[in-house]
Amino acid sequence: MPRVVTCTFCGQPIKPGQGIMYVRLDGTVERYCSSKCFKSAVKYHRNPRRLAWVRKAKAQA
Numbered sequence: 001m002p003r004v005v006t007c008t009f010c011g012q013p014i015k016p017g018q019g020i021m022y023v024r025l026d027g028t029v030e031r032y033c034s035s036k037c038f039k040s041a042v043k044y045h046r047n048p049r050r051l052a053w054v055r056k057a058k059a060q061a
């Protein structure tokens with residue numbers, strides 16, 4: 001069990017007890033650091049590469 005996981009959307013580390021774990025119907029486990037990332041991915045179907053506020057985190061990965 002990983003203690004620190006990274007956000008599926010923005011790539012930032014998530015501490016234990018924080019964030020949202022979302023399981024899709026096909027069984028894919030996705031973790032989001034905030035409701036901002038969760039809504040952007042699930043509700044609005046946004047591409048992280050097109051958002052200015054995730055560009056920095058994606059460049060490091």
Ligand SMILES: [Zn+2]
Binds near residue numbers: 007008
């Ligand atoms: Zn995030």
